[in-house]
Amino acid sequence: ERQIRERIMALSRSHDLLVDGEWRGATLHDLVVTQVQPFSDENRIRAAGELIVLSTAAVQYLGIAFHELATNSARHGALSSNSGRVDIAWTILEGPDPHLRLTWTETGGPVVGEISRSGFGRVVLERVAPSAVNGVGHLSYAPSGIVWTLDAPLKSIEAAERKTEL
Numbered sequence: 001e002r003q004i005r006e007r008i009m010a011l012s013r014s015h016d017l018l019v020d021g022e023w024r025g026a027t028l029h030d031l032v033v034t035q036v037q038p039f040s041d042e043n044r045i046r047a048a049g050e051l052i053v054l055s056t057a058a059v060q061y062l063g064i065a066f067h068e069l070a071t072n073s074a075r076h077g078a079l080s081s082n083s084g085r086v087d088i089a090w091t092i093l094e095g096p097d098p099h100l101r102l103t104w105t106e107t108g109g110p111v112v113g114e115i116s117r118s119g120f121g122r123v124v125l126e127r128v129a130p131s132a133v134n135g136v137g138h139l140s141y142a143p144s145g146i147v148w149t150l151d152a153p154l155k156s157i158e159a160a161e162r163k164t165e166l
Contacts, residue, residue, distance in 0.1 A: 002081055008043070010122060013162075015021055015116070019136075021103070024053075024056075024159060024160075025054050025056060025058075025059060025159030025160075026054055026055045026059045027051060027052065027053055027054070028049065028052045028053075028054055028062075028090060028102075029047055029048075029051070029093070031054060031062060031063055031066065031139070032047040032066055032088050033047060034037065034067075035063055035067050036065075036066060036070045036086070036088075039070040039071070039073065039074040039079055040070075040074065040079045040086070042081065043077075044078075044084065044085050044086065045085070045086045045087075045088070046085070046086070046087045046088065046089075047087055047088040047089075048088075048089055048162050049088075049090030049091055049102070050090065050091060050092050052090070052092070052100065052108055052154075052157070052158060053158060053159040054157055054158065054159060055157060055158060055159050056159075057132060057133075058132075058133050058156075058157040058158075061128065061129045061132035061133060062129060062133070062141035062150075062157075064124055064128075064129065065125055065128075065137075065148075065150075066088075066104075067130040068120070068121035068123075068124050068125060069104050069125065069146070069148060070086075071087075071121070072146065073086055073106055073109070073146065076109075077106045077109045077110070077112070077145055077146050078106035078108055078109035078111070078145050078146075079106075079112060080082060080109060080110065081108065081109045082138050083108040083109075084106065084107065084108040084109035084145070085107050085108050086104065086105070086106050087103075087104075087105045087107070088102070088103070088104050088105075089102070089103050089105075089106040090102040090103070092154060093124070096155060097155075098153075098155075099135075099148070099151055099152055099153045099154055100135075100151070100152050100153075100154055100157055101149070101150070101151050102149070102150045102151075102152075103147065103148070103149045103150075104146070104147065104148040104149075105145065105147050106144075106145030106146045107145050108144075109145050111143050112141045112142065112143055112144070112145055112146060113142075116146055122139060125137050125142075125148055126138070126139055126140050129150070130150060133150075133152040133153075133156045133157045134152060134153055134156040135150055135151050135152025135153070135156065135157075136150070136151050136152075137149070138150075
């Protein structure tokens with residue numbers, strides 16, 4: 001029941017961003033900050049990348065992915081220890097079909113072992129969110145911490161207008 005309530009609150013935070021933007025989208029940076037803020041102070045989380053305004057669908061699906069990552073990190077990963085950090089970085093890879101590469105990297109937390117169970121969060125990160133944005137998600141369990149990478153075509157995640165760098 002608690003997990004369902006937390007997921008509904010995460011969806012609500014994404015919707016608040018969309019309402020503030022009159023349902024035209026929200027920036028990737030704002031989405032990351034909004035979803036991870038409840039889990040740690042800003043000194044332990046770094047979010048940086050080019051200015052990208054996400055479509056409404058991307059805001060909702062990526063919002064729940066960030067929520068799942070932050071929840072797991074706070075319970076078992078980098079954010080569960082005082083020295084842990086999370087770096088979220090993204091860039092646009094140019095070319096004939098520009099795409100987004102986003103990486104969530106945890107360091108300084110407990111040593112991570114292989115995870116055998118395929119829970120809701122793993123399904124969201126490896127299948128649901130990537131599929132929703134026509135992308136590919138990869139979740140790895142390095143001893144230093146969880147790493148999640150998302151590659152998605154820019155045209156599948158971006159709101160109508162392409163923006164410039166921050």
